[in-house]
Amino acid sequence: MAGRGLERKKLQSGKIRTIGLSLVIEALTARNLSTEGLLARFDLRPENLRDPLAEIELRIFMAVFEAAALMAHDRFLGLRLAGEIQLEQFGPPAIMILAASSLRAATIAWRRYGITWQSGTRFDVIERGDVVECQYQLLDANIRARRQDAEFSVALTCRMFRGVMGGQWAPIEVHFEHPAPEGADSALGRRLYHRAFHCPVLFGAPTNRIVMSKADFDSRHRSTYQFQALYAEPLLHQLERDHRHAEATIDSRVGRLVRERLGHETVDIHSVSGWLGMSPRSLQRALTEEGTSFREILRKCRVDLAETMLADPARDLIQVALNLGYADGAVLSRAFKNWTGVPPRRFRRSHD
Numbered sequence: 439m440a441g442r443g444l445e446r447k448k449l450q451s452g453k454i455r456t457i458g459l460s461l462v463i464e465a466l467t468a469r470n471l472s473t474e475g476l477l478a479r480f481d482l483r484p485e486n487l488r489d490p491l492a493e494i495e496l497r498i499f500m501a502v503f504e505a506a507a508l509m510a511h512d513r514f515l516g517l518r519l520a521g522e523i524q525l526e527q528f529g530p531p532a533i534m535i536l537a538a539s540s541l542r543a544a545t546i547a548w549r550r551y552g553i554t555w556q557s558g559t560r561f562d563v564i565e566r567g568d569v570v571e572c573q574y575q576l577l578d579a580n581i582r583a584r585r586q587d588a589e590f591s592v593a594l595t596c597r598m599f600r601g602v603m604g605g606q607w608a609p610i611e612v613h614f615e616h617p618a619p620e621g622a623d624s625a626l627g628r629r630l631y632h633r634a635f636h637c638p639v640l641f642g643a644p645t646n647r648i649v650m651s652k653a654d655f656d657s658r659h660r661s662t663y664q665f666q667a668l669y670a671e672p673l674l675h676q677l678e679r680d681h682r683h684a685e686a687t688i689d690s691r692v693g694r695l696v697r698e699r700l701g702h703e704t705v706d707i708h709s710v711s712g713w714l715g716m717s718p719r720s721l722q723r724a725l726t727e728e729g730t731s732f733r734e735i736l737r738k739c740r741v742d743l744a745e746t747m748l749a750d751p752a753r754d755l756i757q758v759a760l761n762l763g764y765a766d767g768a769v770l771s772r773a774f775k776n777w778t779g780v781p782p783r784r785f786r787r788s789h790d
Contacts, residue, residue, distance in 0.1 A: 452558015452559060453556070453557050454494060454555070454556040456490055456493065456494055457490040459482075459499055459502060460487045460490065461527065462502060462515075465522065466506055479505065480498050480502055496558045496578070500584055503515075504583040504584075504585070506586070507585075513585075514589070514630050516586035516589040516593075517630055517634055520591075520592075521634055525598060525601060526666070529670075530551070530555075530670035531551045531552055531554070531555050532598060533666045534551055535602070540656060540657060541599055541603065541655045544599060545572060548595075551674045551678075553698065554678055555677075559575060560574070560577060560697075564760075565655075567652070568651060569650070569652060570649070570652055571649050572650070574591055574595070574645070574646045575645050575646065579747070585614075588614055588615065588616060589614070592648060595648060596648060602661065603657070607654070609637050609648045610649045610651060611637055611640060612631075612637060612639045612647070613640045613643035615642070615645060616641060644754045688714075688724045688728060689725065689730050689735060692725070693735050693739055695714070696736055696739040700762055705736070707721060707722065737777065740773070740777075741774075741778070744770070748774075758770060
């Protein structure tokens with residue numbers, strides 16, 4: 439790729455708490471399948487799963503999940519698993535979502551606490567008139583096999599939303615990035631998707647998303663999980679502190695906030711400094727001491743996110759622009775060419 443000498447770290451695939459992998463392994467065990475050989479293929483042992491708060495690389499989790507589906511001869515393992523587990527098994531983030539008084543509050547909880555459970559993904563809420571879209575995206579375009587995680591994550595999120603709204607709630611539509619099942623899997627898939635979502639399910643979309651009405655999104659309900667939330671929230675606060683402590687520099691903390699909130703909220707030095715509890719002047723001074731600036735961090739994040747999203751041919755250029763905080767594809771095209779020396783469409787063709 440023609441570059442402009444940008445020196446940056448590529449987006450990492452992220453990490454996930456081992457509780458997620460434990461759920462997959464337990465599902466195979468329940469199907470009378472031995473899992474030690476599967477774990478060994480990825481240099482893992484059963485002891486690695488004893489601490490549910492330990493972390494593993496997200497790319498390894500994805501690979502194990504896909505391999506588990508092949509091992510079980512079940513293309514819908516992720517979808518089934520989302521319906522089989524108790525919601526509380528997913529840990530404190532699930533408790534905080536279920537304790538929410540509305541779907542809006544539930545998405546706020548997920549955006550705040552999800553990063554303590556899993557990184558390398560984005561959860562965005564897009565409001566379009568009378569419709570709201572909750573979008574789930576894996577940031578590492580190098581992870582191609584992702585069907586199991588997508589169906590598990592979207593189906594589990596729908597179950598948690600149903601827990602907030604009541605047992606009969608259903609979204610307007612559910613969209614997946616991957617293609618629809620074919621052949622013998624087609625009829626089975628229709629039954630399983632209907633059971634999980636109770637709404638039309640579309641495939642080959644730019645992002646995985648749950649589409650709902652704005653009226654549902656803002657309707658208020660009384661939760662029965664308030665007591666459990668009293669115990670879950672302190673743990674999540676501690677994990678938040680640990681996460682911030684692991685980010686040793688202001689540069690890394692600003693970069694994380696920018697990547698999380700681009701396309702969802704106004705991202706400028708005033709908003710970011712507020713999220714960090716600093717004044718804009720103090721933030722800029724701290725970044726200068728680290729040899730960088732807010733403008734440079736914002737540019738690096740946009741370039742990294744743009745390259746990651748553009749490498750995925752399923753993503754529409756306009757959607758990429760919106761995810762990066764731009765009004766339309768033309769603005770993105772000018773910025774991307776200025777950053778890299780090539781327009782987005784040429785970059786995309788070179789990565790086909």
